[in-house]
Amino acid sequence: MRVIIVGAGSLGIHLTRNLIDQGREVILIEKDEAIAKELAETLDCTVINAEGTRPDILEKADIANADAVVACTPNDQNNILIGLIARDAKVEKLILKIEDKQFMDIASKLGFYHMINPASISSSYISDVLRGINAIELSNMVRYDVRFISVIATEKIIDMRLSEIPLPENSAFIGVYRKNDFILAEKDPKLSEKDELILVTRADMISSVNEVLGRNLD
Known part of the structure; x- marks a missing residue:
């Protein structure tokens, strides 16, 4: 499986390492030059130092042959834009990290089904604990x-x-x-x-x- 990950925050880096351990081919795109340089030296994958919302950069990452694209930059609008570009390229699996609920609604209306909202997941778990509910994580x-x-x-x-x-x-x-x-x-x-x-x-x-x-x- 060939996966393009856009955004080298904590989620992007953790996911990249997991996929590498699974033997997946990973292309990581990060716009911060210092972060990209460090990761290129420590991770066994292709690291591209560029803005991941640019169609030409995604083409450089060979998006046409990607099995999945994970957009996990800190910007919800950018993640949605990356998802739209990837969908136009006929990528089968699209996963977007969305922090703001209003953008989750927009992404849903645009036909994106696989969205991650870390804050919502964490707050729901904490709320359950405070209410005395022993929720079992999937x-x-x-x-x-x-x-x-x-x-x-x-x-x-x-x-x-x-x-x-x-x-x-x-x-x-x-x-x-x-x-x-x-x-x-x-x-x-x-x-x-x-x-x-x-x-x-x-x-x-x-x-x-x-x-x-x-x-x-x-």
């Missing part, structure tokens, strides 16, 4: 070959109910996010456009799950 539940998957409803399954979708063995739906609502799988909702399905499966079943759900990741 990352602590992913063990062995179990995988939790988020999938946007494709044309193949829109208007179907969850019970009508023939998931492979060792797989099950958890629920559906619909706008600001979460619907448990036991309610068997009929799927609508932009619904986000949450399911659990095993690593060796992911390809079969994608096929059933109409996701073409070739």
Whole structure:
């Protein structure tokens, strides 16, 4: 997998190191010359010192052949712009870091589904702790070959109910996010456009799950 990461903040650097450890090909773009120079000397990946919102720079990073683009600069508007450029280049997976809720709404309206809001995640966790709620982080539940998957409803399954979708063995739906609502799988909702399905499966079943759900990741 070839991943372009724009922004060498704490999130960008941590992600870059994780992907390198996984054997992924990473291209990291950072506009700060001193930071870019230091990372180029310490990370086993391509580091480009430039402004990542420039189409010519993303072309230099060979965005046309990227499997994923992660926009995690400190600027929400820049991250959305990077996402738009990457989408125009037909990049399959786009992940945007968005700090401000109003820009999350804008990004959602523009059709971006994978957004990270670190402040919201942290504040929700702290709020739960203060209320005496022992919330279990999803990352602590992913063990062995179990995988939790988020999938946007494709044309193949829109208007179907969850019970009508023939998931492979060792797989099950958890629920559906619909706008600001979460619907448990036991309610068997009929799927609508932009619904986000949450399911659990095993690593060796992911390809079969994608096929059933109409996701073409070739």
